[in-house]
Amino acid sequence: MSDTRALEVLQRVFGYESFRGEQQAIVQQVIDGGDALVLMPTGGGKSLCYQVPALVRPGTGIVVSPLIALMQDQVDALTELGVRAAFLNSTQDWNATREVEQAFLAGELDLLYVAPERLVTDRCLSLLERGRIALFAIDEAHCVSQWGHDFRPEYLQLSMLHEQWPDVPRIALTATATDVTRTEIAQRLALDDARHFIASFDRPNIRYRIVEKNDVRRQLLDFLRTEHAGDAGVVYCLSRSRVEDTAAYLSAQGISALPYHAGLPAPVRAANQSRFLREDGIVMVATIAFGMGIDKPDVRFVAHIDLPKSVEGYYQETGRAGRDGLPANAWLAYGLQDVVQQRRMIDDSPGDDAFRRRLGAQLDAMLGLCETVECRRQRLLAYFGQRITPCGNCDTCLEPPQAWDGTVAAQKVLSAVYRLWKERGQRYGAGHIIDILRGKKNERTAQHGHETLSVFGVGADLSDTAWRSVLRQLLAQGLLTVDTEGYGTLALTEGSRAVLKGERTLMLRRESERAAARNRAATPRSKPAVADLPxxxxxxxxxxxxxxxxxxxxxxxxxxxxxxxxxxxxxxxxxxxxxxxxxxxxxxxxxxxxxxxxxxxxxxxxxx
Structure with missing residues (x-):
């Protein structure tokens, strides 16, 4: 039976006329004392799913959140609405902590945010035992997954909430989870009887675009200047050094860019994050250490200049754009070296074969998204088990790529790799293979006698860029591999044989001429945020x-x-x-x- 108190709170406190999607059903489930596991995309209104029940049910809603750096802003936002909110984490001194504890015990708080590290201490558990709890909200619940990129070991202890407070409802929320991750969350948090609510993963206001790398810093600068001048956004990089170099480069070009990674001193990270949240038009250049739970609604773009390790990570990171529902861009530059580097990282990673296979499967899914000739959004959402029609708002819908029969081209590449190994006992990287195929006479091809190979010059009909695309797709499809013992050189795989023998036809992706021209010379576009206002x-x-x-x-x-x-x-x-x-x-x-x-x-x- 619907509870009118929830709608009254939504309208009076938050200023929204009605609930969206499954929000009302989730809110009612928790108000009635039931557990819930909620999968809802970033910007979909997850917070309301526990904030409204906390204001309806007697007691204080306890929100377990890993986002220490953001708790102050979350509490400030609730205070502006007239909600009695506070937090407990390691940033507070003894006096501030005591004041919050006393307010909780006196029943003077509607919501209390607690870091997981603080929650599992004896002091905090004792405190909670002495107060009245309305509900437990476990935010960013994917942190419990040991396969995930945001794993937090403290989350594994949160099953004890059910054991210690069996009558208090729990709601676990995340924006990122496949079926496997969702099952893992339910098991590890003892949410056996919880109702599962799975909202659409689609963020139709985000335009997805993936371009081939070609001087990526220049490409990024063109993208920012022509499409997002003065906008707030995030640029993700794989390494700390790349973060700092890119932030310095953008700053030198007149863009307000700041670095963020785990190796920076904590005060610097905090100051940079504060500027990003509080000032307009800041570009944050960061590793994945930045961004989980970022509440800034007007992030107009998320750019990746290195290939993300998984579709889950990519989806979560791009989801930080356009939380206000206005148009936003997700832009990724991706190249052959990304594939080589990621394959090497997996082969060199610690852990057993099962762990490396899992990493390999995640990378394969990400490469499939990059190389698809179909709608990007269809491919992205299919990873999470959702089916949609072509979106009309991604690069492959707006500028469809061409699919071409690359079987002969692939045979030329594989044959060159095979002959170098079979006849010379040698392996080389992508650049040298392309030189051989295109018949380039230089010091290296002459020094090693490669100009006498039968494959020398057989690929003169394709450009360097085209051959890089072929090699990238062969690596993506597992028809070539990276020999980590040979410093990133290329080697054949079991799958290579069928292509070499002509037993398998290979359709490859080629950018449309229009898209390729645009990537070579960016042209200004209308700003998406507010240009449609009279x-x-x-x-x-x-x-x-x-x-x-x-x-x-x-x-x-x-x-x-x-x-x-x-x-x-x-x-x-x-x-x-x-x-x-x-x-x-x-x-x-x-x-x-x-x-x-x-x-x-x-x-x-x-x-x-």
Missing amino acids: AEAQALFESLRAWRGDVARNHGVPAYVIFHDATLREIALARPESLEDLGHVSGVGARKLEAYGDDILECVAQAA
């Missing part, structure tokens, strides 16, 4: 953003804590003339209407 609404929107910025600075919080861009856009379009009108705008709850309503109406009147 001129008069655009002026009011900018005025409201300036007002919001002043308020946020005075309060010492990020601008989006005051209002999201999406709310300001709606105000700019609706031009409310009274507090009652303003109260009907999505995202304007009772507390914010009281605190800011008159100021907003004044902005609207001045813009008239």
